[in-house]
Amino acid sequence: MQTKDEILEQIKASLGELFELDPARITLAARLNEDLEIDSIDAVDLLDGLRRQTGKKVSAEDFRSVRTVGDLVEAIYKLVQA
C-alpha cells in the first residue's frame, strides 16, 4: 500500500518528466492549471497513464474537482485504497 508521500514523489517524477517541470515547483499547494500550466487535454493523458499504471477503472468524474497537486494526491490515494 502506497503512502501519500510516496504518491507525491511519483507525481513529481512523472509530471517533471512529462512537462519538463522543476520538481521544486510541484508542491502540494501548486495549482495544476494556473501554476503548472497543465490543462484539461493533459488531464486526459494523465488519467490514461494512471489507468495503465494502476490497472484500475479510473473515472474522470473522480478527478473533476481536482485543482491542486494536493487534491491529486488525495484522489489517487482514494483510488489505490479502493
Add this chain to the structure above:
Amino acid sequence: MERRQTYFWRVFATGVCFTLFGVGGLILGVLVFPILLLLPGDPERRRARMRGLVQRALRLFVRVMRGVRVISYEFRGSERLGRAGQLIIANHPTLVDVVFIVAFTPAPCCVVKAAMFQNPFTRGVVRAAGYISNSPTDEMIHGAVAALHAGDSLVMFPEGTRTRPGQPLQFARGTASIAVHAADVLTPVYVRCEPLLLPKFVPWYRVPPRRPHYIFEVGDDIDLAAYRRLQTPKASRLLNDWLSGHFAARLGATGVYNANSVD
C-alpha cells in the same frame, strides 16, 4: 434595381435553404435511418452506410445552394480526402463549412458541436452516423482516437467554434493532441469565404451585399514524425502553435480571403 432584387432573392433563398436543411435532417433522422437500421449487416457496415448517405445528402444540399445562387464555391484537392486514419482539419469562418467538407469526403466521421446531439433537426443524423460530440473533452478525445485507430477519416475544426471575425485564429489544443496520438495522416483544408456568409454573431437573414464565394483548398499532408519523438504534452503544444501559425499565414492575418471574388 437588379442588385436589390438579387439581394432579396438571396435572403429568401437562404431561408429556403435553412428550411431544407432542417427538414432534410428530420427526414433522414426520423424516417430513412431507422429503415437503414433494418437492413442486414454488422453495426460497422450500417454506420458506414449512414455516413455515405449523409455525405450524398450534403453533396446534394451544396449543389442546391449553388443552384439557387445563394453561394458559389470551388473545392480543390478533394481527391486527397477520405484516406484511412486521416485527420482532416479546417478553419471555420462560416456556419456551413462542415457541410462542404463532409460533402466532399467519402463517408467521414466528424466531431460536431454537442448541441447537435440535442437539436431535433440534427440529432437523428449525428447519432446514426456515429459522429463525436465535442464535449466533454475526455470523451471527445477518446472517441476521436478510437475512430482514427479504426481507420476512419475524421473531420475536426480546431477552433472549436466559428472564427470571431477580425480576431486572430485560435486553435484549441485537443485537435493537436488527437493528431499526435492517433492520426496516420494529418491534412489541412483552408476555407475562405468572401464576403463572409453567416459568420459568428450574425443572424441568418443578414446576408452579405454580394453573393458569397467559397474556396476550399486541400493542403499538403503535415509530417508528424518530429512531434512523435517528443513527450505528448510538449508535442501537442508545439504542433498546435505550428498549426495556428500555418493556417494564419495561409489565410492572411484576418483569416478572411481578400482576392477579387466572383459574382
